[in-house]
Amino acid sequence: MKEKEELDAQEEYKKKLAFLTAAYVEYLDDDYLFHQMFEDDKEGKDLSMVNEDTQNAFEEYKINFSALCKEFCDIGLEEHDKRINEINLYDIAVNEGKSISENRGRMIVNEVLHKKTDISATIKQLIKKLTGNVDAITLENITKEAHQLSEEFNDIITDAWTKLMSTEVDLHEQIEDINEVFRINMSDMMGSFLTIARGYFSQLRNCEAEYNDTINGLILYYLSGFGDDVKLPRHLLNLCEDKDMLNYNLNNSHERHLQIIDAREDTMINRVKNWLEEYSEQLIKYERERNNQQVLEISHFADFQQQDFSQLLQQLNLNTDDTEVILALDE
Known part of the structure; x- marks a missing residue:
């Protein structure tokens, strides 16, 4: 039972960390950044423990610093929600455009297939008329009608190709416009978030500077209480034996903290x-x-329909010239 609770807690922690990371505020919901500053700062930790006053200053610094981190974390999550909402609006706009385009394309394709079915039925009737002995006049009429049907179907395919391409061009331009609007909106949102972030990190640096000044003053005051006949505790000799040594250790600690921030x-x-x-x-x-994929599919559809229809015409043993259609499709 205990093991399961630990696993659940670990899983919950991973989910929370992933969520915070997506919002760019990982480890800012608690005092992690604060402890990170002192993790490898032995002198800084020792200076904070010189006396009760320095310990109190350290605790107050920890509270103020962590509060700023938590406050910024909450704002970061709010900004993240705004970005997610913007992405959702983008998806809705793009999907709506695609849906409209797909419906138009489906109507065009269905119309082609419907007309093709009617023309194919007529062609098959002509094929039946060629069964057996056929006089020259009948053959001439069948040939003429077949060519007319071929031209009609070629026009249908060319018109459908043009409409499908036009629909795709409209969609492509629409999505490009949506992408640009999205980029501008998201850039503005990210710019606003970074401005907020810089402001909070500036406050964290100010908080660190104030603590550094406070500790410096408290320790100097503490050292002033030692006269010539009173020796400084041994564990403080290499830490703050005199003002220069104190400044050296404080500056090193301060710079290390600023680097982490x-x-x-x-x-x-x-x-x-x-x-x-x-x-x-x-x-x-x-x-x-x-x-690119849509353009290829449209061209493939037109080519396939033309080839399929040509195979049907070949059953009439008629020579059909598709040169004009091919040229039209390439325009």
Whole structure:
């Protein structure tokens, strides 16, 4: 039972971390970043433990720093929801355009197949008339009617190809416009989010600077209480024996903390920018591939219908010239 609870807790943690990571605020919902600053900072931890005043200052710093992280995390999740909503609106717009285009295309194709069925039935009737002995006049009439039907079907295919291509061009241009609007909207949203992020990271740096100044003042005051006849505790000799040593250790600790804050900010900014660029490029690539595939399918449909009809005409032993149709389809 306990093992299952632990597994469930781990699974829940993974889901939460994945959710926060998608919003670019992973590990900012608690005091992880704060502890990360002091993880490899022995001098910083020791300085915070000099006396009760420094310990209190450290705890207050931890509370304020973590509160800023949590506040920013909540805002980050709200901004993430806005982006998800924008993506959903994009999907709705694109899918609606595709649905309209598909319905139009289906109507055009069905119309072609319906007319093809009628013309094919007429051709088959002509084939039956050729059974047995056929006089020259009948053969001439059948030949003339077959050519008329061939031209009629060629016109049907050419017209259908033109309509299908026009429908696809309209959809392609529509999706390209939607992609551009989406890119602009998402760029604005990401820009707004990064502005907020920079503001909070600036507050975190200010919080660190205030703590550094506070600790410096508290320890200097503490050291001033030691006269010539009172020795500094041994464990503090290499930490803050004099003002220069104190400044050296404090500055090192402060710089280390700032580097961690800056690194977290840079990681977030780079991820946001990379995601926007990659996502926008992926949408463009996907639409280009979709459009190319549709153009190929339309051409394949026209070619197949023409070839299938030509095979039917061959049963009349008539020579049909599809040159004009081919030229029309290539325009």
